[in-house]
Amino acid sequence: MxxxxxxxxxxxxxxxxxxxxxxxxxxxxxxxxxxxxxxxxxxxxxxxxxxxxxxxxxxxHVVAGWLRYLEPVDPEQRWSPSGPRSTSELAQRAPSGSIESTSGNSSAQLEGRDEHDDTQDFPDGL
Known part of the structure; x- marks a missing residue:
């Protein structure tokens, strides 16, 4: 549309x-x-x-916001198969100004979620 x-x-x-x-x-x-x-x-x-x-x-404005998150990142921030396996681990690695840190969810808030939601593994190879 x-x-x-x-x-x-x-x-x-x-x-x-x-x-x-x-x-x-x-x-x-x-x-x-x-x-x-x-x-x-x-x-x-x-x-x-x-x-x-x-x-x-x-x-x-919306598209420009999306594009900011498609910029190249530093090697230590890149995804690897051995990357974070849970949302709490991902939150601990999130740089300031990232999607997680700007959404208002702190690492502690993410860790307080239901254990099933917090520990769901990501598929290998992503």
């Missing part, structure tokens, strides 16, 4: 989007609500119809 809204460059009615993707109305409505709540689309409601437009500024 984001690609279509971006390519059209303007507004598209929700009914058109539902028909274009051959989704049921509830499915389309739910997807559009998620995108609206995330700030990725803006909606203009007019009586019984809703027209959607891509919020390019917000999308650029």
């Amino acid at each position: 984001l690609l279509l809204l971006g390519q059209c460059g303007g507004e598209l009615p929700s009914g058109y989007l539902a028909a274009r993707f051959q989704h049921s109305w509830p499915t389309t409505s739910r997807h559009l609500k998620v995108l609206e709540d995330a700030g990725l689309v803006e909606v203009r409601r007019e009586r019984r119809s809703s027209n959607y437009r891509l919020n390019r500024e917000r999308l650029e």
